Amino acid sequence: MTDARHAEFARMYRRGVAMAGIAKAMRISKKTARRWRDMLGLPERPRTTSLGACLDDAALAFIRRHYGTREWSAFAIGKRLGVSKNVIIGRARRMGLHKKKEPPTHRWGMPIAPRLSRCQWIDGDVTPAGNFHYCGEQIIAGHSYCTKHAKRAFTPAAFERIAPSVQ
Secondary structure (H helix, E strand, O other): OHHHHHHHHHHHHHHOOOHHHHHHHHOOOHHHHHHHHHHOOOOOOOOOOOHHHHOOHHHHHHHHHHOOOOOOOHHHHHHHHOOOHHHHHHHHHHOOOOOOOOOOEOOOOOEOOOOOOEOOOEEEOOOOOOOEEEOOOEOOOOOOOOHHHHHHHOOHHHHHHHOOOOO
């Protein structure tokens, strides 16, 4: 029985079936599959290269020119070059390219809160047509609000726990 399984393993290996595929089909672990390969004297296959390695100079120039622009997403660049978006993103990062970030906005087009070291309390009308702003005062260490707004947001006991020395 074992010789028949070893022969089937060797046939699959020579046909080019991946080790994981052989292991799954024969219901053995990948470690066992590697052991059988070595025991049967089958040559180790060369490791495949990353898809990003197959990009030529023209493709790299295309990535450099279009990555991070509004007109070209990583998916669109990858589709044009015949690779996945993850290959494009990885290659762009290794090339030192980073997406140009626009100022963040909320899904309704409202501005995102100021730096995290400033109070996040919202004043004004928060509807898309409304006019609102963030407080922006210095926050209590480790929290999102200034002293004035923390007193409004928390119960007196909770406020005492987060800001015992502030009154």
